[in-house]
Amino acid sequence: MSLITTVARAKFIASQPAFANLDGIKTLPQTIPPNYKMKEIPGKGIGLEATHDIKQGQLIMADTPSLMVDSRIFKWLPAKERRLLQTAAVEHLPEAHQAAIMQLTPHVDTTGMPKDEIVGKIALVNSFDVIPDLLDPVREELFTLFPNISRFNHDCRPNAAYRFNHETMTHNVRALRDIVPGEELTLTYTNPSLSRKDRQDRLRLWGFECACDLCMQEESQAAESDGRIAQINSLMPKFTQIPSPATPAMAEILIDLHRQEGLWETIWLPYTYAALQYSSNGDASMAVKYAQMAIQHGLPIVGNRHEYMIEMETLVESPLEHWSWSISVKQPIVVWT
Numbered sequence: 072m073s074l075i076t077t078v079a080r081a082k083f084i085a086s087q088p089a090f091a092n093l094d095g096i097k098t099l100p101q102t103i104p105p106n107y108k109m110k111e112i113p114g115k116g117i118g119l120e121a122t123h124d125i126k127q128g129q130l131i132m133a134d135t136p137s138l139m140v141d142s143r144i145f146k147w148l149p150a151k152e153r154r155l156l157q158t159a160a161v162e163h164l165p166e167a168h169q170a171a172i173m174q175l176t177p178h179v180d181t182t183g184m185p186k187d188e189i190v191g192k193i194a195l196v197n198s199f200d201v202i203p204d205l206l207d208p209v210r211e212e213l214f215t216l217f218p219n220i221s222r223f224n225h226d227c228r229p230n231a232a233y234r235f236n237h238e239t240m241t242h243n244v245r246a247l248r249d250i251v252p253g254e255e256l257t258l259t260y261t262n263p264s265l266s267r268k269d270r271q272d273r274l275r276l277w278g279f280e281c282a283c284d285l286c287m288q289e290e291s292q293a294a295e296s297d298g299r300i301a302q303i304n305s306l307m308p309k310f311t312q313i314p315s316p317a318t319p320a321m322a323e324i325l326i327d328l329h330r331q332e333g334l335w336e337t338i339w340l341p342y343t344y345a346a347l348q349y350s351s352n353g354d355a356s357m358a359v360k361y362a363q364m365a366i367q368h369g370l371p372i373v374g375n376r377h378e379y380m381i382e383m384e385t386l387v388e389s390p391l392e393h394w395s396w397s398i399s400v401k402q403p404i405v406v407w408t
């Protein structure tokens with residue numbers, strides 16, 4: 072990979088296990104047999120299609136970066152200088168790798184365009200903002216181009232999600248729900264909990280009109296979906312209010328709305344709220360059931376170091392000793408301080 076950053080940050084990144092522990096690299100999961108194929112998707116350019124059954128949580132792809140750019144350069148360098156640096160970084164890669172990058176979509180006609188502008192467009196259309204590692208002293212994101220993950224198209228109700236692992240330097244894409252052969256594999260490029268108009272406005276900033284099923288729906292169906300999104304967005308904050316007016320029934324409604332909308336990437340949150348609601352109302356079996364579902368759907372998305380995942384593990388282990396146990400029976404509910 073090519074990395075554009077300061078010497079100090081490059082030293083930090085080079086000290087990560089992926090570079091410092093070469094034996095560890097041998098255990099990286101990139102060698103998983105692909106369960107997808109690349110093909111032309113009508114109205115969306117190239118995309119990926121499942122060729123096998125894929126289970127919720129299953130790893131679909133683990134991709135290492137081609138080009139990682141410290142996002143501070145967007146403030147520090149004029150556009151032309153930045154693009155020339157990005158081009159030099161691409162030219163540092165092995166030839167086959169360079170060719171793979173130059174084949175990614177620039178989304179515009181590049182006839183007669185200088186190479187640095189083409190590289191700039193390819194980077195803009197295809198890169199991900201990687202959040203820095205917790206130990207990285209620089210808190211600015213890393214604008215990162217991956218050779219294969221860039222082929223995932225967007226869907227406002229995606230069936231896969233990504234998470235960057237700094238230890239292995241891989242961007243891991245996992246299934247959000249069970250997927251059957253023939254389905255397109257998709258990620259979301261924007262917040263799915265926005266109204267259709269707001270999602271489409273944001274995607275236009277990426278330079279395309281979204282052709283996903285939800286965006287192609289009739290006006291009346293789109294209005295129903297927007298209504299559910301509005302209901303989710305008004306219910307959600309009630310679970311973190313102090314004191315909270317939330318109840319187990321409200322948590323069940325929130326879960327149901329997520330299921331109806333196919334919001335599989337965030338469903339771990341209502342499961343978490345439901346677990347806490349049932350626990351605070353003294354129902355251990357429902358609390359444990361939902362805590363397990365929160366873990367099942369949350370781990371692939373937020374990882375095992377996330378505070379809610381730690382809470383849910385604790386709740387599953389000893390429900391009657393969890394801080395939330397029966398608190399609303401004894402006193403007003405305080406959920407998530």
Ligand SMILES: C[S@@+](CC[C@H](N)C(=O)[O-])C[C@H]1O[C@@H](n2cnc3c(N)ncnc32)[C@H](O)[C@@H]1O
Nearest residue numbers: 115116117176221222223224225279281282283
């Ligand atoms: C990161 S690339 C995805 C792969 C791309 N289709 C290709 O041919 O390499 C993003 C581009 O794919 C297209 N695209 C992705 N999702 C789309 C969608 N839901 N509707 C229409 N076009 C989409 C747009 O041209 C967008 O600029």
